[in-house]
Amino acid sequence: MKILVINPVGTDRWDRGDQEYLSRQAPPTDVIDVLSLPDGPLSVETPVAEARAERGVLELVGRVGSGYDSIMVNCFAEPGVMASREIVDVPVVGPCQASLAVASQLGERFCIVSPRSDHGNMVLRRARVLGFEARIAASEGIGIPVLDLDAHKETTVRAIAEAARRGLDRGADVVILGCTGMACVIDEVRKALPVPVVEPMAAGFAVARALAGLKLRTSRQGLYIKAPLSKQTGGHAQ
Amino acid sequence: MRRILVISPISTPGLGKDLLTYLQTCSDGESYFDIESLADGPSSIELLSDEVTARVGVIEKARQAAGNYDGIVVNCFADPGVLAARAASGLPVVGPGESSMLLATFVGHKFGVISVLRNSKAWVELQAAALGVSSRLAYSSGIDLGVLELADDHERTCDLILAEAEKALDAGAEVIVLGCTGMVRVARAVGERLSVPVIEPLSAAVRTVEALVDLRIPLS
Numbered sequence: 001m002k003i004l005v006i007n008p009v010g011t012d013r014w015d016r017g018d019q020e021y022l023s024r025q026a027p028p029t030d031v032i033d034v035l036s037l038p039d040g041p042l043s044v045e046t047p048v049a050e051a052r053a054e055r056g057v058l059e060l061v062g063r064v065g066s067g068y069d070s071i072m073v074n075c076f077a078e079p080g081v082m083a084s085r086e087i088v089d090v091p092v093v094g095p096c097q098a099s100l101a102v103a104s105q106l107g108e109r110f111c112i113v114s115p116r117s118d119h120g121n122m123v124l125r126r127a128r129v130l131g132f133e134a135r136i137a138a139s140e141g142i143g144i145p146v147l148d149l150d151a152h153k154e155t156t157v158r159a160i161a162e163a164a165r166r167g168l169d170r171g172a173d174v175v176i177l178g179c180t181g182m183a184c185v186i187d188e189v190r191k192a193l194p195v196p197v198v199e200p201m202a203a204g205f206a207v208a209r210a211l212a213g214l215k216l217r218t219s220r221q222g223l224y225i226k227a228p229l230s231k232q233t234g235g236h237a238q
Numbered sequence: 239m240r241r242i243l244v245i246s247p248i249s250t251p252g253l254g255k256d257l258l259t260y261l262q263t264c265s266d267g268e269s270y271f272d273i274e275s276l277a278d279g280p281s282s283i284e285l286l287s288d289e290v291t292a293r294v295g296v297i298e299k300a301r302q303a304a305g306n307y308d309g310i311v312v313n314c315f316a317d318p319g320v321l322a323a324r325a326a327s328g329l330p331v332v333g334p335g336e337s338s339m340l341l342a343t344f345v346g347h348k349f350g351v352i353s354v355l356r357n358s359k360a361w362v363e364l365q366a367a368a369l370g371v372s373s374r375l376a377y378s379s380g381i382d383l384g385v386l387e388l389a390d391d392h393e394r395t396c397d398l399i400l401a402e403a404e405k406a407l408d409a410g411a412e413v414i415v416l417g418c419t420g421m422v423r424v425a426r427a428v429g430e431r432l433s434v435p436v437i438e439p440l441s442a443a444v445r446t447v448e449a450l451v452d453l454r455i456p457l458s
Contacts, residue, residue, distance in 0.1 A: 027266065098344075135370045209266075210442075222348065
């Protein structure tokens with residue numbers, strides 16, 4: 001099985017670590033390529049950064065995507081996931097939707113914990129688009145930007161656990177980490193919380209593997225019309 | 239190797255020996271499967287009362303599986319006892335209904351479910367509501383055949399499913415989910431004759447339980 005993981009940022013600082021992390025949950029026969037963008041934001045935390053990341057994702061998917069069995073865009077904001085389904089036939093997966101699908105089979109209602117304090121509403125918006133709002137008990141931010149998540153891990157773990165407990169008080173029985181950059185503290189967070197914790201990078205990869213294994217292809221029946229060749233490089237006129 | 243228990247929540251043979259072969263075909267090859275059916279389960283599950291009859295046995299099997307298995311699949315689209323089996327086993331427990339409807343949402347906006355008896359339209363609507371994917375369900379229906387009649391005439395079963403699938407596409411479905419794990423034998427023929435993705439729910443459950451086991455999420 002050959003899976004493409006796209007880090008939708010203009011830095012390769014996470015590529016190698018993510019590759020090693022995901023390799024641990026796949027058979028050695030799998031090929032996992034983790035690629036970042038030649039040009040893109042350092043993190044995806046604002047609508048502007050998201051728009052830039054989306055262009056880069058489309059371009060990369062158009063360039064190399066069809067050589068894989070499935071593709072995972074490794075960011076909870078899922079930049080370019082839906083649009084990329086027009087570019088390639090193989091399944092394109094986002095970690096937010098994948099985490100919601102995994103969490104739906106572990107518990108009833110979820111608390112999503114995001115990096116910045118103002119992310120809560122963006123996450124709820126995404127959940128509405130995906131049709132999962134009824135399952136969200138809480139969407140909480142911890143006030144730590146993505147690039148600082150691994151700076152003081154103890155602080156990050158404590159902040160995530162505090163936010164998650166607020167969600168548990170509001171009825172959540174599963175916690176979803178709202179940023180793939182939080183994978184660096186997943187073990188500690190799990191030790192600090194009494195409920196299942198879904199780490200979105202791993203969940204996105206696991207769902208991408210499952211869809212590839214089922215040999216599914218994106219439906220062309222409704223929303224996802226196949227983009228003509230002239231538009232398959234991300235909308236640039238050739 | 240992952241150790242997966244497949245609970246067939248019926249007392250009849252179902253696919254019999256072919257079930258193991260089929261599970262292995264669905265798997266990525268890294269799973270070992272045991273299959274258990276229920277001594278006092280229903281002969282098939284197509285009524286609400288069948289689902290109730292099956293549930294206690296499923297939960298008991300799940301409870302016994304704790305410690306011996308890494309994950310459980312309940313082999314029926316109605317997902318009998320899946321919720322309770324999670325609590326009883328502390329393991330990932332996957333139902334073909336939930337897992338196939340969830341996976342459908344990754345390869346199309348809306349999906350349609352084609353199942354057995356005429357109660358399926360409403361029943362699947364209730365399943366989708368419980369799962370939280372009602373907004374993605376475009377169509378559901380049954381072909382008015384019982385589970386045990388599906389194998390009588392494969393050609394006819396296939397034609398009935400295709401006729402309903404066409405209605406589902408007209409209603410906005412982009413993906414067709416087969417609404418009964420007894421449709422395994424016609425799934426390929428249906429898939430070959432439709433231009434949209436077709437999901438056979440038992441295969442979706444197998445790949446999903448493998449994914450959940452690989453994630454190693456501690457389930458308190």
